[in-house]
Amino acid sequence: MTKSDNRPAAAAVSRRISRSKMVRRETIIGWLFILPALLMYATFVLLPLLLSIQYSFFRWNGIGPMIWVGLKNYRTIMEVPDLLGTIFNAFRLVVWFSFIPVGLGLVVASVIHRVATGRFGTVARTVLFLPQVIPLVAAGIIWGWLLALPGLINQVLRAVGLGAITRAWLGDFDWALPAVGLIGIWVLLGFCTVLLSTAITKIDPAFYESARIDGASWFTEFVKITIPLLRHEIGVCLTVTVIAALAAFDIVYVSTAGGPGNSTAVPGIQIYILAFTEQRIGLASALAVMLMVLVLIVILPIQRLSREST
Amino acid sequence: MMKIGYGELFWGRALLLGLMAFTILPFISIFVTALHPSGTVPGGLEWPADPQWGNFVEAFKVANMTALLASSTFIVIAVVPVSLIISTMAAFAIGLLRIPGSRVLLSLFVFGLTLPFGGIIVPLYYLERAMGIYNTRLAIVLPLIGLYMPFAVYWMRAHFVNMPAEISEAAKVDGASTWDLFWRIHLPLARAPIASLGILMSVWTWNQFLLALVLVEDPTQRTMAGALGAFQGHYATDIPLLCAGTILILLPTLLIFVLFQRHIITALLQGAVKG
Numbered sequence: 001m002t003k004s005d006n007r008p009a010a011a012a013v014s015r016r017i018s019r020s021k022m023v024r025r026e027t028i029i030g031w032l033f034i035l036p037a038l039l040m041y042a043t044f045v046l047l048p049l050l051l052s053i054q055y056s057f058f059r060w061n062g063i064g065p066m067i068w069v070g071l072k073n074y075r076t077i078m079e080v081p082d083l084l085g086t087i088f089n090a091f092r093l094v095v096w097f098s099f100i101p102v103g104l105g106l107v108v109a110s111v112i113h114r115v116a117t118g119r120f121g122t123v124a125r126t127v128l129f130l131p132q133v134i135p136l137v138a139a140g141i142i143w144g145w146l147l148a149l150p151g152l153i154n155q156v157l158r159a160v161g162l163g164a165i166t167r168a169w170l171g172d173f174d175w176a177l178p179a180v181g182l183i184g185i186w187v188l189l190g191f192c193t194v195l196l197s198t199a200i201t202k203i204d205p206a207f208y209e210s211a212r213i214d215g216a217s218w219f220t221e222f223v224k225i226t227i228p229l230l231r232h233e234i235g236v237c238l239t240v241t242v243i244a245a246l247a248a249f250d251i252v253y254v255s256t257a258g259g260p261g262n263s264t265a266v267p268g269i270q271i272y273i274l275a276f277t278e279q280r281i282g283l284a285s286a287l288a289v290m291l292m293v294l295v296l297i298v299i300l301p302i303q304r305l306s307r308e309s310t
Numbered sequence: 311m312m313k314i315g316y317g318e319l320f321w322g323r324a325l326l327l328g329l330m331a332f333t334i335l336p337f338i339s340i341f342v343t344a345l346h347p348s349g350t351v352p353g354g355l356e357w358p359a360d361p362q363w364g365n366f367v368e369a370f371k372v373a374n375m376t377a378l379l380a381s382s383t384f385i386v387i388a389v390v391p392v393s394l395i396i397s398t399m400a401a402f403a404i405g406l407l408r409i410p411g412s413r414v415l416l417s418l419f420v421f422g423l424t425l426p427f428g429g430i431i432v433p434l435y436y437l438e439r440a441m442g443i444y445n446t447r448l449a450i451v452l453p454l455i456g457l458y459m460p461f462a463v464y465w466m467r468a469h470f471v472n473m474p475a476e477i478s479e480a481a482k483v484d485g486a487s488t489w490d491l492f493w494r495i496h497l498p499l500a501r502a503p504i505a506s507l508g509i510l511m512s513v514w515t516w517n518q519f520l521l522a523l524v525l526v527e528d529p530t531q532r533t534m535a536g537a538l539g540a541f542q543g544h545y546a547t548d549i550p551l552l553c554a555g556t557i558l559i560l561l562p563t564l565l566i567f568v569l570f571q572r573h574i575i576t577a578l579l580q581g582a583v584k585g
Contacts, residue, residue: 023408029488030409037400037459038415044434044456045422051433062436108329115322124326128333129575133567134560135517135535141542141556142336145343145354145549152339152354186333195579218318240582247426250519250535254542268428268520275432276524284432292429299424 055285073286096181097245105192128190140254199233235306344553369554397462405470422460449525506577
């Protein structure tokens with residue numbers, strides 16, 4: 001009796017043992033699968049990230065001894081207008097790189113949806129997308145030439161009788177930042193348009209049909225249907241473009257290098273100058289840490305808003 | 311049927327045509343400018359009396375295009391396959407295997423999604439000097455693989471967790487080992503997302519500028535975008551030649567875009583939505 005009672009129990013125990021053995025095996029194999037990716041990520045991203053934080057508490061010229069200065073680098077950034085100004089410039093770029101492309105992209109996507117559903121719409125989307133695939137450096141060089149004194153922009157202005165306002169746009173203290181912003185619009189408009197336009201086609205057409213039977217204007221349709229139903233995609237566009245603005249480097253470096261004066265200097269450019277031309281590693285790292293925290297602070301609410309149930 | 315007035319049709323299409331012109335004209339402007347005699351300063355949109363097609367040949371030579379193409383191709387080939395393999399393996403383990411701590415790991419990777427490259431470029435420079443890979447192509451290759459991990463793992467995991475659980479269970483009942491499950495069953499099913507990810511990472515690598523600028527001094531060891539930066543430094547005053555060089559450097563990406571248009575657009579959009 002006892003023997004026959006024992007047998008299934010023993011089998012269950014040994015099954016449990018082999019099960020736990022299997023689970024342990026799966027754990028080990030799983031970690032082996034993860035290890036290479038984790039190793040690369042840890043070595044070339046997480047370690048430099050921690051070093052950035054460490055450097056930010058020191059004064060260091062890259063060669064000599066590192067001197068602990070506590071929070072002094074952060075205080076310097078808050079107190080020196082040219083350094084703090086880079087963060088304000090980054091936010092001014094958000095208007096050009098993010099708000100305008102997303103807003104205009106929404107309008108264009110809904111216009112395509114209403115008046116150009118066929119071939120014309122497809123061609124328009126592909127053409128607008130073109131600047132997205134070329135290197136940002138190339139975009140900067142192209143526009144550097146277009147916005148120059150003899151360039152296309154001034155030529156067009158002269159042709160329409162606005163010769164009086166022509167100037168070297170990227171060399172003008174007041175106009176350089178909007179001019180850089182224009183490059184951002186050129187690059188990012190197509191991305192927003194195509195993303196939003198793809199999303200519109202997934203909205204149940206019944207919404208639009210009933211609105212159109214009622215003779216709803218483009219504007220009513222836009223505000224009442226398109227914007228609320230595209231909330232998630234608008235959030236995606238905002239996230240991508242806001243990061244592009246706050247972390248901008250390539251376009252600014254090539255078109256203005258932060259000038260004239262500091263009028264287009266953004267954190268990315270200032271970090272580069274501080275670290276690699278002025279050898280102030282601690283200060284550059286403090287600005288780098290502030291930039292990373294800033295991006296997180298701005299992106300998290302956008303993510304939360306767009307993920308909330310509609 | 312739908313009621314759309316002629317006025318709206320007209321203004322809507324006019325807006326689209328206007329924006330298309332805004333997108334295309336810059337390309338036409340640099341193309342026309344590139345045909346002017348080297349060293350002159352032409353207008354923005356002015357067909358030259360005597361088109362200098364030789365400028366392209368000249369730019370090809372001074373920019374050392376053969377070396378640049380080879381260097382960029384090498385970097386892409388070194389970065390993309392390795393990134394695909396290790397990120398797919400990690401995503402498979404995080405998404406489908408029961409491993410203690412995998413949630414924490416996932417958040418660790420997700421945390422890297424918003425990280426600006428500028429935030430870590432300074433320590434990366436000193437780290438690579440210490441490792442002895444500064445000013446070699448590895449200086450771009452290794453950090454790029456690391457920097458792509460958050461996005462690549464997140465992207466592939468999203469694919470794996472959306473696969474029906476029955477697939478894995480059935481394979482386990484048949485006695486498949488974890489390796490079989492990965493190699494024979496899930497990898498073949500993941501071809502489409504892997505292809506999209508590969509396209510994305512190739513474009514990003516080709517266009518990478520900051521890492522090339524800071525970590526590699528020799529332009530012929532850089533990516534295309536990095537080399538273009540150096541080219542601009544040297545020929546900023548010779549506008550027709552600069553435009554010719556820019557066009558040459560744009561050409562490969564534009565060509566690839568025209569060929570794989572639909573794939574690239576879909577990949578970039580999915581990438582954004584998932585990321």
